[in-house]
Amino acid sequence: MDDKISLLIVEDEPAEQAAFAECLQNECQIELVGITGSETEALALVDSYRPDVVILDLELQEGDGLSLTPALTDPSRPYSPYVLVTTRTENRHTLDMLRDAGVGFIYDKNIERYGPDQVLRGVKRMGSFLKGRRLGRSGEAAAEKEAAKLRRERLIEELCAEMEDMGLCRRRKNCRCLVWAVYYQLQHREPLSLGKELYPMVAKELHCEPDNVERNIRSAIEKAWDVRNERLDLVYARFPLLVKKSGKLPTNSELIEAFVVRMRRKHAQ
Template identity: 30%
Template sequence: MNREFDGEQPKMRILLVEDDAMEREKLLACLEQAPDVKVIDWTGSMSEALHLTEVQRPDAIILDIRLDEGDGVSFLYHLKELDMIRRPYILATTWTSDKATIRSILDNGVGFVQVKSQPGYQEKGPEMVLSTLRRMRPYFGFVDKPQGTQVNTSGMTVLDPDSAMRRRIAEKLGRINVKIGTVGHTYLVESILIASKNKSGVVDMENEIYPELMNKYRVTKWSIERIMRDRIEKTWKKTAVEILEQEYTQQVDPEKGKPELKEFISYYASLFR
């Protein structure tokens, strides 16, 4: 990883995920003055935060739980699906002091929760966040976790047989510019993976794909379907016709202007059986 150095120690590379403009500006003003910090980017969007995390590989993320698009809790779940050898340290900020919510985000990868309603935060919030990151920096390495692995009952680590296939599917979707890091991208990759395992060639959305995704991501069938359809529609709107015709050779209904969800999954699943 290419880093900028401050003296002998590399700067902390931080991604700021905060949708509130006033909060964001205060944090940026503090962080950008710190000699040991480099703010690599900021966003108020969950999907963009996932994309930036995968591409930029920050050392730490300051994550607001409430966002313009998506939310911090969902971000944590989708972060687990990214193929990363080294996970960033995550400091979450939130107005809630609800114990169940805080326990949930701590259990799903957050290293520290900064409650905005606590005394002193309104006056010195950014300084408190920076101070915590500096204290925790020596322990950033302890959040490293090999991806594409599972632990079997004997306690030995074994390779996840699906990790390589997920990368191949993602690479194929990348050729038509399905935006990586989005929830729709994640659902489409998983759906194609599931369908590719059915050697009969049948794509069973109702009995195989939707139930597995609903169980894995704890979301409704309606939400899964809507998000995947929306991602396909956006891809067909922004990608050049020449690229689509070259990469997606199955005929598309000219009146609809884009493939149906099931036929899209079926087409790509057939490439990986």
């Protein structure tokens, strides 16, 4: 089990429990330590099995997923897992409370692409990293380094989800280039020069040439603004200032800047 990602699922809907169990049947990277719909039992299972990751449904019949979240992520506890929340709520106050509590990522059950397989991909992405983070707790410097790495992973995951909402595929190079361009620009207060600073940073991250980064971001814009994109209405709603009467697509700089503004506002709420 040491080589696997240990997982606890806190979900009280039988259909959801069965769906997760089915997805995990042939899964060699994840070790399921328990499925429960009880808040009390969830805390007991965390203390007993110390799972790397907990999938937590916010709407529980027995107990409250919202109150369970800070208990799971409380740094004073001897052991705290990485928490992925699944929910149907659209209440902004509730979502902000979850982020403040240190939830790793929130999966919206209302979105068409939601499913156990999608959530389990998030488990895989974060589980192995969590093992490394705990090894670093022996020293403050190591712990801070791992905490910074975790924040980076969370932000990259959030940006990937944003791109998927716009109809892009996270595995494609055009999406990855745009994700990393927004990420690196978010790390700087002043706008970076695309050609001299930003594109080379992304190119180094993705092991390609700066010119290739520029072309791929352009490709991502063309894909998102394509009239055949089923998510086009969401793209327009998310970036209304980039919708031009002439039909002209936004530039790379315009979209990256708009994305940075969106993410900073989102995290400032």
